[in-house]
């Protein structure tokens with residue numbers, strides 16, 4: 419494998435789309451403003467629309483100005499980014515346009531090329547093959563693919579096979595934008611940059627783990643995609659399982675692509691299957707009805723969609739990782755739309771002290787230690803500890819739970835909140851795949867998720883209703899309380 423060199427050309431498919439407007443172009447602006455883009459790197463936008471360069475540049479400028487407030491914008495940096503831009507209309511199913519695109523790529527490149535497919539996944543295979551057919555996918559090229567890679571294992575394999583005919587695996591960068599988030603990388607730093615946690619990070623000392631990704635938004639006009647997907651495919655198969663991997667993996671030998679991904683895949687392969695016989699006890703699907711979020715009334719999912727549907731907008735489940743480190747420790751995962759708050763957090767509950775020296779009354783005050791790693795909306799780490807309740811008490815000490823609280827926005831006050839794509843683009847442009855997902859990870863995650871979805875189908879389990887603005891159906895609470903645990907709220 420040759421060492422990648424920074425890309426001389428970034429070609430974005432879907433350059434006029436929603437993701438490009440909201441995330442990709444503003445991220446490129448920030449990289450430009452911090453002088454992190456390689457000198458001379460060109461950016462070629464492509465999409466079906468026949469636009470001239472001026473119109474495309476004006477659209478890009480408008481998207482950046484919409485996303486980045488005027489007081490944070492630097493006119494020179496914006497100009498610098500716009501000067502890098504070119505546009506070429508192309509449709510994946512129109513061979514002549516792909517030939518013209520390939521020719522344009524060859525004309526603009528001055529070294530490595532990074533393609534970013536920010537389109538519907540059904541175009542990934544055809545786009546890669548057209549690039550290959552026109553001589554634009556050879557050595558020195560790499561490709562970034564957005565999620566979802568398929569909607570089940572079979573379709574993921576088909577997409578991966580088709581992309582693999584044009585690009586070797588080490589030239590494929592599958593995006594899970596959660597891996598680009600500062601908080602998620604901080605989880606890696608917390609685990610492997612401190613000696614404190616590792617000795618406790620196992621079934622002997624950890625009672626349960628919870629991973630929650632709560633969103634207040636509904637389906638935001640993406641009804642057609644979402645209804646075909648649901649919370650399991652849209653969030654759990656990728657973002658939550660990636661978080662689970664980072665929490666549960668063994669220390670990689672180095673922070674580099676192969677070492678990190680080898681550890682993550684071991685976790686995914688150790689996930690205990692939840693099949694037809696277990697789904698009813700180990701998982702809960704929900705769908706929001708009308709309700710209120712922050713006091714504002716919001717419609718139910720079916721109403722937003724305009725028709726009845728059996729798609730889940732919420733999922734909670736109990737997973738087990740069958741290996742030495744985690745044997746017997748439940749990993750409770752839940753995610754949903756229209757929940758009471760936007761919050762992504764990982765909660766590690768440690769085991770109780772083996773014996774309380776404080777006697778009867780205080781024993782009731784005793785709470786297990788907990789570590790909360792909050793990733794969104796704010797990044798913070800809290801450690802729940804027991805401490806003496808101040809005061810004099812004849813009957814011995816009273817204890818209460820206190821939190822050690824580290825707020826990263828306070829600690830690193832000058833650091834700007836970043837878009838995950840800033841990190842992901844920088845790494846992909848420089849050819850570093852550590853924070854991207856390897857083929858075997860995606861496919862192993864799909865196999866595990868498919869079994870649950872098949873189980874729901876074969877057992878006739880429909881999503882249970884929950885009012886918008888609540889933490890999912892009541893069954894999600896019993897799922898965990900049955901095992902003597904409760905969701906951290």
Ligand code: BG6
Pocket residue numbers: 633652653794
């Ligand atoms: C995307 C999902 O992958 O992640 C969306 O398709 C979801 O449905 C989004 O809203 C959440 O991302 P973030 O960064 O807002 O937590």
